[in-house]
Amino acid sequence: MPDVLDSTPYDALLLLSFGGPEGPDDVVPFLENVTKGRGIPKERLKEVGQHYFLFGGVSPINDQNRALLDALRKDFAGHGLDLPVYWGNRNWAPYLTDTLRELVTDGHRRVLVLATSAYASYSGCRQYRENLADALATLEAEGLELPKVDKLRHYFNHxxxxxxxxxxxxxxxxxxxxxxxxxxxxxxxxxxxxxxxxxxxxxxxxxxxxxxxxxxxxxxxxxxxxxxxxxxxxxxxxxxxxxxxxxxxxxxxxxxxxxxxxxxxxxxxxxxxxxxxxxxxxxxxxxxxxxxxxxxxxxxxxxxxxxxxSATVGADPRFAAAVRELVLERARGERGEDIRPCALGSLGPSHDLCPVGCCPARAPKPAAAGVDSPYA
The missing domain is CATH 3.40.50.1400 (Rossmann fold)
Incomplete structure (x- = not known):
């Protein structure tokens, strides 16, 4: 039997992704979610959606996230890490807010987030953090006890x-x-x-x-x-x-x-x-x-x-193992233990908490899992 690995204080991992349509009828509503607030006409969205219609109106990203979920769960179980893994999307089901609500209902209070974007940018990091803040605000308005949410550091050089x-x-x-x-x-x-x-x-x-x-x-x-x-x-x-x-x-x-x-x-x-x-x-x-x-x-x-x-990493077992290592690294740091972050190249390991001014939006919005989070 594997040794039991300690992820405390964290009691759940949330895989947070972009989402995608799973059939022709989903394409335009999905694109409406992606472009919300930009006033793009439905006819234009149908033109943009032709890429999806070429593939039957189905984005492969959801099945790829299911495969990654499976790889993470197998890796965690095989290495003695008792940490449930959930999945939520920004723009399609399962929606982030619904998944966070499920996490809270299941009793989880310290959540780590793995975003399916490895690099720093507004759309690849801060926008996900804004989505987390929006979801937490919704749960707060519903009177639910809010979990503390942290985001795993950028893993581009792991x-x-x-x-x-x-x-x-x-x-x-x-x-x-x-x-x-x-x-x-x-x-x-x-x-x-x-x-x-x-x-x-x-x-x-x-x-x-x-x-x-x-x-x-x-x-x-x-x-x-x-x-x-x-x-x-x-x-x-x-x-x-x-x-x-x-x-x-x-x-x-x-x-x-x-x-x-x-x-x-x-x-x-x-x-x-x-x-x-x-x-x-x-x-x-x-x-x-x-x-x-x-x-x-x-x-x-x-x-x-x-x-x-060439191939992307997808659900490669080595990537699943990297996520496990990042989870344990962050958990040790939260417990005040010494850590040696693993990173290749000249830039070193990224920050755990996004600092003020990191990847700013044109119109500032609250963002979770950072130094300036309203949900610290």
């Missing part, structure tokens, strides 16, 4: 997140035709965000060109490049951080270059092949399936450029 991606790149390189494999280039992809949001991502002292968002992605890319070079014996393989899934107004500057533009440029420069590495995403959800596997792959075929797309 070995359990990085190593599966290294293996994914090695596998993708091996699948390329032998005559282009040696000189194939790497395109590390992540979600484009407005440059203003990137520049103010992370703590105030890290604000500047690209902020923490770009710095963190570049650090992960370098870790993967170095490991791939060591294991393939190919040094100085060209690589670049590029972006995908832009959705904003044309007049607002967003991070560039776009992956399709990058493929065109690399083809024109004589690149023999490109491996697309979606380091910005935890699982193969819709933006990976459409923007990379559909749109970017079609662009590459049009160019006659061989491409491969």
């Amino acid at each position: 070995p359990g997140f990085v190593r599966p991606m290294i293996d994914g790149v090695l596998k993708s390189l091996a699948e390329l035709p032998a005559d282009v494999r040696q000189n194939a280039q790497l395109a590390f992809t992540t979600h484009s965000i407005p440059t203003a949001a990137a520049d103010t991502s992370g703590p105030v002292e890290e604000h500047g060109e690209g902020g923490s968002y770009v710095k963190q992605h570049l650090d992960v890319a370098r870790l993967i490049v170095d490991a791939v070079a060591e294991e393939t014996g190919v040094a100085d393989r060209p690589w670049q951080l590029v972006y995908q899934s832009r959705s904003g107004a044309p007049h607002i500057p967003w991070l560039e270059p776009d992956i399709c533009d990058h493929l065109e440029e690399r083809h024109a420069a004589g690149a023999p092949a490109v491996v697309m590495v979606p380091i910005g995403f935890v699982s193969d959800h819709m933006e990976v399936l459409y923007d990379l596997d559909t749109e970017a792959t079609a662009k590459a075929a049009e160019l006659g450029l061989p491409v491969a797309r």
Whole structure:
């Protein structure tokens, strides 16, 4: 039998994700949730939803979260960690507020949150914290006893997140035709965000060109490049951080270059092949399936450029083990014990509590699980 691991003071883990439609009738209501308050007409949302309709109106993200839930529960049980795992979404069922209500009804009072976003940014961190504050406000209005909610630190540079991606790149390189494999280039992809949001991502002292968002992605890319070079014996393989899934107004500057533009440029420069590495995403959800596997792959075929797309971490057992390690690390810290946070690369482990001014929104809103949380 495994040793019993101590997660006190925490008595539950909440997997917090974006959510997605699970059938054609869900697509427009889901997009209405995502764009709430922006006044986007329903006809426009139907146009945007074509990506989902290509896949039967079903986003893969919910099944991927179910697989991650299963992996976490199996890992915890197999290592003697008695910590129930719940799941809630920002934009579709199971909704975050409903899940928090269930947690409270089940008697849980100290909750750790794992967000399915590994990096610092408004949309990848603070917006989740705002959603938590909104949900807690709803429960408070209902007269329920509120749990104390903390969020696990950013895990972009944890070995359990990085190593599966290294293996994914090695596998993708091996699948390329032998005559282009040696000189194939790497395109590390992540979600484009407005440059203003990137520049103010992370703590105030890290604000500047690209902020923490770009710095963190570049650090992960370098870790993967170095490991791939060591294991393939190919040094100085060209690589670049590029972006995908832009959705904003044309007049607002967003991070560039776009992956399709990058493929065109690399083809024109004589690149023999490109491996697309979606380091910005935890699982193969819709933006990976459409923007990379559909749109970017079609662009590459049009160019006659061989491409491969490496896997995200998904429900890899090493990622589940990393979550367990992060839970135990945070629990030890809350108990006042010595901890040695595990992190690769040059940036070190991220903060446990988001400081004031970290990833600010254009219109400030209360956010839980930070120094400035109204629910401390």
